[in-house]
Amino acid sequence: MSALNFTHDPARRSWIESANAGTTDFPIQNLPFGAFVRDGQIRTGVAIGDRIVDLRALHDLALLDGDAALACATACDHTLNALMALDARRVSALRAALSDLLQHGSPAQARLAASLDAVLPLAADVELTLPCAIGDYTDFLTSLHHTERHGRYKGLADPLPAAFKSLPIAYHGRASSLRVSGGDxxxxxxQFRDADGNVRFGPAPMLDFELELAAVIGRGxxxxxxxxxxxxxxxxxGYCLLNDWSAKSIQWFEQVLGPFLGKSFHSSLSPWLVTEEALAPFRKAAPSRAAGDPAILPHLHGARDQQSGGIDLELFAHLSTAAMRGDRMPAVQITHTHLDNLYWTFAQMVAHHTSNGCNLRTGDLLGSGTISGADDAARACLTELSEAGKKPLALPNGETRIALEDGDxxxxxxxxxxxxxxxxGFGECRGRIAPALPYPHAAGGQ
Amino acid sequence: MSALNFTHDPARRSWIESANAGTTDFPIQNLPFGAFVRDGQIRTGVAIGDRIVDLRALHDLALLDGDAALACATACDHTLNALMALDARRVSALRAALSDLLQHGSPAQARLAASLDAVLPLAADVELTLPCAIGDYTDFLTSLHHTERHGRYKGLADPLPAAFKSLPIAYHGRASSLRVSGGDxxxxxxQFRDADGNVRFGPAPMLDFELELAAVIGRGxxxxxxxxxxxxxxxxxGYCLLNDWSAKSIQWFEQVLGPFLGKSFHSSLSPWLVTEEALAPFRKAAPSRAAGDPAILPHLHGARDQQSGGIDLELFAHLSTAAMRGDRMPAVQITHTHLDNLYWTFAQMVAHHTSNGCNLRTGDLLGSGTISGADDAARACLTELSEAGKKPLALPNGETRIALEDGDxxxxxxxxxxxxxxxxGFGECRGRIAPALPYPHAAGGQ
Structure with a gap:
């Protein structure tokens, strides 16, 4: 299933011209799944260039048969969950059929082009939404560099927790406040400690972003x-991008049994699920370990995972401030990192997560943790980019940041x-910090 | 809504005689909501004595009108979620109508008695299931005694975390592995450290129970x-009992960002949601704080909560071992505690949980944390009952326990x-430890 097939053929081009631009995230070789709102209804779709295949509209055209038709009918729900729970060969058949329908010279081109905006609306004309219902959200901590830097900022004698190299450390996140990319x-x-060490309650002063990749479970x-x-x-x-927004001042004070309100106010996901199959050409060996690292315990060690548990994936974060946008300055790239910076693979996260018998359900989300690397450029949150506030991040317009300000x-x-x-590519995971609302108590309760 | 009304009248008795026994958990004054399986379908119901009102069957009799009929129709789903999301006055109307239908001398008695097993099956004849779909599960840590004892076991200089008296400490739990009372x-x-300090992977040796009360969210x-x-x-x-089963050996090793696999293998809930309204007669002042404790911050301090944020609720744990059951010995009471042992009220947990804007959804579960008290009898887990293994718990048949064994x-x-x-009462939250399954890896993968 992760072997290459014709859908990966680099010679394949689409009659949808925007899908052939070298810069598009969504060439015909990608075909990621997502969901969007159209006429007040949630629909499921597949991205191709600057358009989206509306799977219900496609289903109504009756161009598909066999497993592909079955998968497409299953996907005509408000979320992708039913499709995601199918046997992978059926999803693969749908992907293959879409590749054929959309490729240059497809016999179906005339039929599809005749009702282009109905079957293939422009992405810019619809509102993207969360691709699936997410039952449980788990966030891992798998970058050694991120973990070690944070340990050093705390002044720990051993900045790396004892368990780090034995298992992929994780905690349960909040599912209800996951939101799709975009908006405020x-x-x-x-609650946090102010400069005088007093505990107070108010708008959290130290907001951060965290750049992560997340896996979404198909069959549980x-x-x-x-x-x-x-x-x-x-x-x-499949996989999507995750911004695990963090209120560090809250986290520092509250954290006894792990992150809670410091994270649960909002987490952002990119809207498209890039399938495991689409990523097959980019699979590579799992990142190698340092000499002297403990051997991987047998239940987390598999030949297939060692051979191809990595993905050749670069990840980026861009920042723009209100002042920059006011001056029409472009957003500045502040992070350029690589998935190789994870110490554990997603297969190891899945195996570990279920090793105690815990059940994963279709739609469950597994975040990688902040994907920071050893290089300065590969620091994937502001806490690291500013060395925990000691060296504020300098922006091209003279502004500096140790934390996100309103409007960033x-x-x-x-x-x-x-x-x-x-x-x-994956599309984008975007979010802008909006000022705190007045707290209900001050207004006499809601 | 929390004022007393006729449904609380102690003189009220039911024509279902089992509801009038002083020992029943479900007199006509309780009327808790739950769900059960009947003819392969999930139905919703209300407990009365040893029977359950099947809300769909009741709905079909068309005995109700107004808000009560609307609430009953809304409850004819596979879960209680739709009912729980209703305005409380409608749920209250259904509860009042049920009280009238079930009370001694009700004009509807003949009609209901004529199809007794159809409308009011014996609880023993059906299989109870989770009362509602639970989106997110949050577990708090609100017993000072439990927290302080565990801090002492770890040898901490200050056994109580700094934040304990400023906010109700919490972490996100795993929703997918919540199960109704009963079964294995x-x-x-x-992974845990063996006696030689080596990390190994195998069946977890140190299992514990934790006695908690949980609140279930209605309107979010x-x-x-x-x-x-x-x-x-x-x-x-409403509220139910929660056994937050814990694999302490896993927890000790893995815990960096809070509990994860040490808890996520299984958590058990009692099947009935005892409504806020049914608990009104038992409301009492919030437990008072010690002199010198920090003042409650304004957003967690409310006059209504201070006056009636407590509940006069005693909680019990009983243990039976395989050997005891073999000898036909009754289960032995090992914990007798009181909700007064919580430092924070459920209203404070809700206000804190949402203070950062986090959204609670209908069906979300908030566990209190282990409800241990100062007295030895009020220790609500085996870790405390055995003083972290130093004084094994002695059972009447000569067995001892520092952790749960298979069959317990x-x-x-x-x-x-x-x-x-x-x-x-709340009904029971029951679970029996079954031996570990062979691990998939040993068998060459699944």
């Missing part, structure tokens, strides 16, 4: 039935590339 | 819209009482 991220209220597992490392990857339907906008992007393959 | 709790595999709030302390209680639909069964119960009120 409201600055939260919370039953409670008590662990998923083996060898089949773990097959349980991932972060855009995350990513790009998978490999020799001989058409590179693909 | 499978011993999980996990929109993202960014905090719930004020004054209205927080109105967002709770824990039953949690609770009872609300107050002068002049008919006391009510």
């Amino acid at each position: 991220v409201r600055r939260p209220h919370g 597992n039953a409670l008590t039935q662990a998923i083996s490392i060898d089949t773990a990857r097959d349980h991932v339907f 906008e972060i855009v995350l992007t990513a790009r998978a590339s490999a020799p001989g393959a058409v590179s693909i | 709790v499978r011993r999980p595999h996990g 709030n929109a993202l960014t819209q905090a719930i004020s302390i004054d209205t927080a209680r109105d967002h709770v639909f 069964e824990i039953v949690l119960t609770a009872r609300a009482s107050a002068p002049g009120a008919v006391s009510i």
